[in-house]
Amino acid sequence: MMPISELRLVRKALRNLFPATAFPRTGCPQRATGIVRTKDNAAHLHHSRIAPAPATKGFGLSPTGAPQPPKKTFEKEDEEESGFAARPEYQIYSDTEFKPKRIVNDVSISDLDGGRWGLVASADVTTGDLLMLLPALSFLEGSFQEAPEPEDLQMAMLENGLHAPLRKVLDAMYIPDEAVTQATKDASFITLDPKFWTSRGNKDASAPTVDASRLLHIIQSCCCTDAQQDTAVMQVRQQLPAGFIGLWPEFPLLSHSCVPNTSITVIGDRMLVHVARDVKKGEALTRNCIGSIVTTPLEERRKMVLEQRGHRCMCPRCVTEERASEEVRDALVDAHNWYVNDGLPQWNACQEDEDMEALKSLQSEAEQLISEVEDALRSDESLSDEERMILRAAAYDSYDLMVMCDEFIHQENSHPSLLRVCLELIRIFAPGSESHTSVAAKYDTIMKSRAELAEYRAGQQLKDKKGGGRKGRPRLGRPGGSGGGSGALVAVRQARELREAADESAELYLEAFFCRYGVLNVQQLDALREGMDMYIEALEQMSIMKAEGKTEESQDYIIDGIKFSLVDKLGGTAGGGMGSLGFREEGDEEGYELISKDGVKLMMMDTPGLPADVLVPHDVDLSERVKNGDMFEYGLSDDVLGDEK
Structure with a gap:
């Protein structure tokens, strides 16, 4: 784990960087x-992960016809402000x-x-x-x-041709399920680079x-x-x-x-x-x-x-x-088998039937299995605390299911300590994975929100006591004394404890991102965190649309007095799976269509009182348009509308 002294260099900058947002449930890597x-x-995928969404073109991209957000770049000035010089x-x-x-x-x-x-x-x-x-x-x-x-990559490589430098590298590669060849033993980082062999030409007779x-x-x-x-x-x-x-x-x-x-x-x-x-x-x-x-x-x-x-x-x-005791190994196997044979099927049934009582029963079963694992780990006195945590990873699925049940039943009152255990387990078997970063960010958001709420409540209690005693600092009287100062003391103590826990969660979050992306400055962390949040939010929206049987969902906007509707499509459209952009004048149901390679359809609607040539804002980048099946290059609005004006 990275030294705490290093992590704390940017901890303060993290506190106010990231807004609370929805995150995926815990899970293990799928690379x-x-x-x-x-x-x-x-069969081993955890339902605590993001459910796979239907494939759609252009996911994560801005619609071609919509105003593009400023592209995030990492400038040198950002490094100077953050105090970090990123690679x-x-x-x-x-x-x-x-x-x-x-x-x-x-x-x-x-x-x-x-x-x-x-x-x-x-x-x-x-x-x-x-x-x-x-x-x-x-x-x-x-x-x-x-x-x-793999067959697709094979065909692509054969079509491009296996030239001599490429064959030399392929011959020197280490094949894990084969005996080590002399070519592999002689290989170095230099000879594993095709550029090293390029000087010999593409017809090197020594190439196998x-x-x-x-x-x-x-x-x-x-x-x-x-x-x-x-x-x-x-x-x-x-x-x-x-x-x-x-x-x-x-x-x-x-x-x-x-x-x-x-x-x-x-x-x-x-x-x-x-x-x-x-x-x-x-x-x-x-x-x-x-x-x-x-x-x-x-x-x-x-x-x-x-x-x-x-x-x-x-x-x-x-x-x-x-080398762990037989009791420990049996408990780990029982927990895993329960998850595969009973826990996961029950979870799916509870979700389908929306049966809260069955879900509570499932939570009790998970807690019982985890309790047996914990008892077995404690009974083996030869194990250190670190070794016990490592061994828990073999029962991760059951821990994960317990967290899911807890979050689903208790919602915002769920127990973050359970999520913390899953985070520590992911840190063992999948450090620096997307699961590691997303769960660390989720835990950080929860702890930060609870700390801020506790600080607000403590502040309110202190504020309420002002005027109840002498001027200046609020009286936090003795227990049972006038003013109920003991309640304020308890609130302050709880706020401090939660702030310390939030500071620790920020360090865990920072470490997860450093494991995956390297040592970054604050601006880079901010951009990547925002990118992760956007992706998760989009997947959740797609899952909702799928559950509701929707194929598209539209939102109306007005920019510079021009009305348009942004339509998110679930999956591709007919005609190659591309989205379309339609311009519509009053009474014109056909309109103009623009092929958008990002799979997002944008409908522009006429605004009363505006001339037709402002239907297409000049700051909108439109690369391809189709009218009645004919392709046009983007130009002035008059050219776009033509005789239809």
Whole structure:
């Protein structure tokens, strides 16, 4: 964990930065690595996460015909104001045109135990350090919440041609489920870069042949794929958080651990690898290679690691769970099995039937299972507090379900201490994941709101006591004395305790963002937090629309005296799934249509008393228009309206 002294440098700046907002429930990461695809792990997905929404084009983008919000950029003046000089490479978080160069810091390739090959830290590194910034060897983007298949990337690479530099890198890549080749042993960060081989030309006779089946096996074993790129960054960049699949030669060299020490973020065809917990020189750099299986008990995790990586997992968490008492291991297995066989089906039924009594009964069952886990952990005196927390991760699903029930039943009076436990568990098995940042932000918002409310109430009580005694400081009399000062004292004490808890939650939130994005300045944190909030709010709105059976929802606006209606569409429209922009004069039901690639339809309505040429504001960027099937280039309003004026 990052030293508290460092975290507190920006804690005060965080207090008033972020408004309260709705957040997703807790959950574990769904990044798929190798051939472990998100959809293949569907049985393990937690309903506490955001429910997957239907794919829609243009999600997260501003409508083409609507006034564009000012693009967030991270300027040098922002760094000076915040007191932090962020790395120049982090311009990628806001600038779509910025293509940072390849970076490898404090990392070396080494022979690990058991004949495995991997990356190790060549120096002591701390949370938030940028280890690698890597351009993809090959990259293919999908659609919203849908990643391309390995076969899609294979076809794209074959169509583009496997030139000699590319084949040299493919030959040197580490394939986790195969024996280490001499080419892999001889590889370095220099030779894993295709640019190194470019000087030899595309017809280098020493470049090995890679046929279609071999290429597919490499992709299946070594690819990084996910249903969406970093959602907060994509919102800041005003881009669709589309799914992707890509090959990064360095990616398979990250070893597996059920308590990983790195976080991975993909933005476009660039992969950023940050330190997610302090790492000593010579220590292996690790990631989660088994997706959501990471929250299951020991045997399931080890089975998946053996299938994916070809070895038995001996990470600190697995070793600790292996030597724990039989009572502890049985309690963890029982809690997980209950969640899969009983807890999750009951939760789905409660949601469908809106049965509050059944939900309360489910909460009692979850509490009983968790109580048995806690009793078993306490009974094993050989375990330290840290080891007990690590072991709880195997029962994460049940803890998570208990939080969901508590929040659904008690609403704003739910118990944040339960959410705090889930946050600490996510910090163990998914540091720097989107689940880590979103749950940390949710917990921070709750604690900050409660602290502010407590401070307001304490202030009101102190204010009410003024005039009840001597002038000056309010009398906080003895218990039972006149004025009820003891009540004010209690309120002040509670406010102070909640403020301390809120300060701690801000540090946890800050650490989560540093784990994922590196050490940022306040402006960058502000922009990414806002981007995350926008994404979550949009998903919630889409879920509501879907539940209500709506395909679109409109809102009316007036800008500069011009009325228009912004229509959010759920899914694509006919004709290629594009949205449309319609201009409508009085009595004209057909109007003009404009193809908008963002899937959002904007209807412009005539304003009485205004000439027709102001129907199209000149500050609105309209790139393509269609009238009666004919395409026009955007020009003056008179040209747009033509004879229809």
